[in-house]
Amino acid sequence: MKKKLLVFLFLGFVYNLFAQRIDPLLTKDYENQQIWVDSIINNMTLDEKIGQLFMVQAYSNLDKNHEDFITEMIKKYHVGNLIFMQGTPAKQVELNNRYQAISKLPLMIGFDGEWGLDMRLKNTYRFPWNMTLGAIKNDSLVKQFGKHIGEHCKRLGIHINFAPVVDINVNPDNPIIGNRSFGENKHNVTQKAIAFTQGMQSQGVLANAKHFPGHGDTAADSHHTLPVLNFDIARLDSIELYPYKKLFDKGVASVMTAHLSIPSLESDSRLPTSLSKNVTTDLLQHKLGFNGLIITDGLNMKGATNYATSAEIDLAAIQAGNDLLLIPQDVPATVNLIKKAIKLKTLSTQRIDISVRKILKAKYWAGLNNYKPIKTENLQQDLNKPADELLHRKLIKNSLTVIKNRKADIPVSNLEKRNIAYVKLGDASGNHFVKMMRNYTKINVVSDKNLDGLLKKLKPYNLVIIGFHKSNAHPWKSYKFKDKDLVWLQEIAREKRVILDVFASPYSLLQVKTFANIEGLIVSYQNSKLAQEISAQLIFGAFKANGKLPVSIKNFFPEGSGLLTTNLSRFEYTIPEAANVSSEKLKKIDSIANVILKEKMAPGFQIFIARNGKVLLKESYGYHTEKKIRRVRDSDLYDLASLTKILASLPLIMKAEEEKKMSLNTRLKDILPSFKKSNKAAVSVKQILSHYGRLKAWIPFYKSTQDSITGENLSEFYNTKKSGKYTIKVAKNLYLNKNYKDSIYKYIKEVDQRERAGYKYSDLGYYIFKKIIENKYEKPLHKLVDEEFYQSLGANRTTYLPLQKFSKREIVPTEKDDYYRNQLLHGYVHDMGAAMLGGVGGHAGLFANANDVGKIMQMYLQKGFYGGKRYLKTKTVEKFNKRYYSNKKVRRGLGFDKPQLNERVKATCGCVSDESFGHSGFTGTYAWADPKSGLVYVFLSNRVYPTMENRGLIKSNMRTEIQQIIQNAIID
Incomplete structure (x- = not known):
């Protein structure tokens, strides 16, 4: 009692120092x-x-x-x-x-x-x-x-x-x-x-x-x-x-x-x-x-x-x-x-x-x-502002805590080498986590009622991301692992390379007896939608981890633990305000979208917008067809048409130029021996890419394989079944004679050049580039671009020949063809020439969703760097994003389209910088990037559905109208 009294007297002396504190109510x-x-x-x-x-x-x-x-x-x-x-x-x-x-x-x-x-x-x-x-x-x-x-x-x-x-x-x-x-x-x-x-x-x-x-x-x-x-x-x-x-x-x-x-x-x-x-x-x-x-x-x-x-x-x-x-x-x-x-x-x-x-x-x-009485007007809006979500995202972003990263798997890099599975533990949903991870690469959800069955299913995978998900209803909900989950966690970690992401209180980790076999460990604290989405982005390197553990986990991880990770310059998926863009102004896009759908300019479409590496809008509208059976989803693939030029051929051309396999001044006769004695022998790479090589716009090759009167496909060229002679699949149950590819190149080589010099947009150069690239690298174009770019970019929904990888349900039909293939083109390239090359053309044939197109455009915008990897040198991208014949009134760069020089042309909204670049496609596609504003804009549609005569989208300039709305929404 005496000791307690002395302590009180001592504390009383100390507290007297504070007794005259300010009055906080004054x-x-x-x-x-x-x-x-x-x-x-x-x-x-x-x-x-x-x-x-x-x-x-x-x-x-x-x-x-x-x-x-x-x-x-x-x-x-x-x-x-x-x-x-x-x-x-x-x-x-x-x-x-x-x-x-x-x-x-x-x-x-x-x-x-x-x-x-x-x-x-x-x-x-x-x-x-x-x-x-x-x-x-x-x-x-x-x-x-x-x-x-x-x-x-x-x-x-x-x-x-x-x-x-x-x-x-x-x-x-x-x-x-x-x-x-x-x-x-x-x-x-x-x-x-x-x-x-x-x-x-x-x-x-x-x-x-x-x-x-x-x-x-x-x-x-x-x-x-x-x-x-x-x-x-x-x-x-x-x-x-x-x-x-x-x-x-x-x-x-x-x-x-x-x-x-x-x-x-x-x-x-x-x-x-x-x-x-x-x-x-x-x-x-x-x-x-x-x-x-x-x-x-x-x-x-x-x-x-x-x-x-x-x-x-x-x-x-x-x-x-x-x-x-x-x-x-x-x-x-x-x-x-x-x-x-x-x-x-x-x-x-x-x-x-x-x-x-x-x-x-x-x-x-x-x-x-x-x-004064409280006003009732706009109450709901005032209590749920974009600024609130923006702050919420910042709070989560800065809280995520990496406390173990033994093999530096966080962030996940080298996607081309990864085969990733997701396993859910806990009794709450991890759907938002999985959906966001799939924006970066292919993620397979693996589950089984039995541990042995699960481990067997996990054998093909070299990385397993385990999400532990508990209820986010309120902070005193149970956060604990079930005994079964703890056993499964250790067994999976014993056999596989594992990242464990805990969407619950860090105290849940007190139950884990050992972390020896767990390579990566993230504490995400809560199982909210935003926590799941933002944690997925951390895993794939959209930003660095900064959080510090606010409590200790036994002797394993002391309070204050937290490792820094690397920013791989991949997309961050967020809200417009995160990039100083007004979400309210972007809502005007919805009114444009409604017009497109109402006027049947296209049955459906995807829009993707990013700024400064932040994805602000990734939205799908309408249906696959006029029957309105299947809604367009963000993951669905569209025929990109001429976007193929800048998304497939051009990166390989740029790579070849870097590796000195060709130069911009190289002439066709120097890189394609068969063209040595042709009228195109002296045409340079630079001229072709700038559409200044006097090449004809296009050749309707398919017409030479049809009856000139009836328009029917001739049996000497086509068969309904694949055989030794008919090997080129043009469409469903339609095969072209394998020798016709040579005829295509013969036509291109021998066709007359345009008499007048000057600008003329042409597909023919990209037929030639396909041949050059395949000769130089001794590999088919579609395999080469996939290995060199798409796999590591995480563009796993970008591909030629989509039916080889995806179900029809994931591919948007393009056109009801009544002039050549006489069927609904569903998973087969719309462009006739690309179809006659077996679906793989240098100018057409690529399918993708808007998110993947955005990744490739962002790689260009970041001067050849994305996801922790340098694909192209900065100077290479700058070299190709330049007009070389502007004095001849040619607006094109090398491969890239550029803003119009003539006001009557509507290549863009007229509101983008001269540094900007992109391309548009015949099927109703559009991709544009602007280094000055940091914007990437992608519009994908099947505007040629039901037929290519459906030109409402083009006549109304809806794609560039949307571009103008985006530009106007910037609030810097």
């Missing part, structure tokens, strides 16, 4: 504040004063009986404060305005929104939990988080939000704090709490530090019982009280007292700390010098209600030194008991006045001296 115009408070309190009756001590529970999802009850509380008992619970924002605003209108004094509205309004209200924004935020190094992001929550509260008429939780969660078994804590490190918790407080209070919303004196090292939930903390005063001062002292210096407006039993502070083991004068008055106010508002934890919690009757508890709380009674259970009885205590002189009116003055000061601080 405003800058404190003189006016004082006048306002005096004018009110001097005219209040005792009943009115007592009424100010209550903060009653109000719901916006209950019936009229409840609303009548609240009305009675305000009118009859002068209740001065409400805490809104479950419901909807619209109904809360309605009730808020109604209750304020009937109250003699403005009501202070409270709310319990630790991670945002979503904690209580439907259709509102949910930010990450504190444990997730505890992993973030940059405290300014947490300050922004507090600011956004403050904005939401202010918009809804909330004046005090019961946050932040400042409990230091040093007990992993804590059943009620856990994810609600910033972690186990007192310094990290404190800094995060300060940042949150400053952000929220900057918006005129009172913060509330809870749960005093510290609920972080309990193994019981005070909602159900009275937790006991058997720590001495020195330990409490060092850990639990640490953040409060720092927060008081920074002006936190209020504190919530917890229902705990702490023998070293209160000798009565039955008396909760919230009702203890030793704790609330002596420690909190006198020794720690806190001058702000003191509020009890909910008085409906078992940690308090087991002590005495509701009224006796309320009276004890006031006598202990609390100012506000949160969720009192019996207001009438409490009023009577307080009056009785005043008569008995166990409570003074002066004591009541102290609390009432503080409450009124808080109301003035929150702006209630100039109360």
